[in-house]
Amino acid sequence: MICRRPNFPKELNMLRLAALPLLLAAAPASFQNVALLDQAVQNFTGRPIGAEGGARTPVDARLKLAACPMVSLNWMSDAHEAVVVSCTAPAWKIYVPVISAPRPAPAAAAPPARAMATLAAAPVIKRGDPVTVSASASGFNITREGVALGDAAPGARFLVDMTGNRKGVQAVAIAPGQAVLPGYEP
Numbered sequence: 001m002i003c004r005r006p007n008f009p010k011e012l013n014m015l016r017l018a019a020l021p022l023l024l025a026a027a028p029a030s031f032q033n034v035a036l037l038d039q040a041v042q043n044f045t046g047r048p049i050g051a052e053g054g055a056r057t058p059v060d061a062r063l064k065l066a067a068c069p070m071v072s073l074n075w076m077s078d079a080h081e082a083v084v085v086s087c088t089a090p091a092w093k094i095y096v097p098v099i100s101a102p103r104p105a106p107a108a109a110a111p112p113a114r115a116m117a118t119l120a121a122a123p124v125i126k127r128g129d130p131v132t133v134s135a136s137a138s139g140f141n142i143t144r145e146g147v148a149l150g151d152a153a154p155g156a157r158f159l160v161d162m163t164g165n166r167k168g169v170q171a172v173a174i175a176p177g178q179a180v181l182p183g184y185e186p
Contacts, residue, residue, distance in 0.1 A: 032065040032087075034058070041083050041096050044073040055083070056097045066090040121153035124176045131160050133171045135181040146171075157182065 037059045038049060047054030068087035076082040081100055086093040125131060125148045134143045144162055152158035152173035159168030160179060171179035180186045 030067045032063075032067050032071075034061050034063060034065075037071065037085055037094075037096075040071055040073060041085065044083055045098060050099070052099050052101055053080075054099060056099050059085075059094065059096060063094070065092050065094070068092070121155075123151040123153050123156075123173075125152045125158060125173045125179065127151055129177060131171070131177055131179050133160055133162070133169070133179045133181060134186070135184040136186075137184065152179075 035058075038055065041055050041059070042048055045054050049055045049058055065087070068090065070087070072084075072086050072088070074084045074086075076084050076095060079100070080098060082098055083096045084093060085096060127148055127150050129148045131146050131148050132143055133146055134141065136142075146160035146162035146169070149159040149161050149168050154173055154175070156173050157170055158173060158179075160171045161168055170182060172182055173179050174186045178186075
């Protein structure tokens with residue numbers, strides 16, 4: 001018995017050829033000219049491509065964006081890091097990076113003068129020294145004895161052990177062996 005092969009591939013090819021005009025009609029007639037987008041970005045930024053303030057590089061020519069009768073250009077942020085190029089109909093949006101000016105490094109905050117003076121001054125209280133801590137206000141004066149748990153220069157805070165349990169109370173060094181509770185006058 002001889003088996004015949006059907007002409008299926010020929011029929012399929014004929015169907016493909018018949019559908020080709022329909023596929024071509026459905027495809028977009030044209031794509032957006034990226035050279036025009038480059039020119040629009042250049043006009044928007046006022047700087048040429050590759051220059052400070054201008055686009056870093058041209059828009060990628062491989063992009064197949066649907067043709068747009070009217071593109072809209074805006075800055076992506078107040079820092080002017082990129083231009084947003086968009087089209088409402090048909091809807092598409094691209095971001096074009098911009099070469100921004102080098103920003104100066106932020107200045108480090110200067111430490112407060114009192115902190116600098118504290119760092120430069122020699123400690124008047126050393127760890128293990130006996131310390132008299134006082135708190136005074138109008139109408140009363142309280143003093144208490146304790147042991148310094150750390151070194152402190154005049155005006156610096158340190159911990160004082162007053163109960164023997166090593167928790168410590170915060171005090172401000174005034175002079176050798178003398179301290180005051182924070183917020184009170186010496």
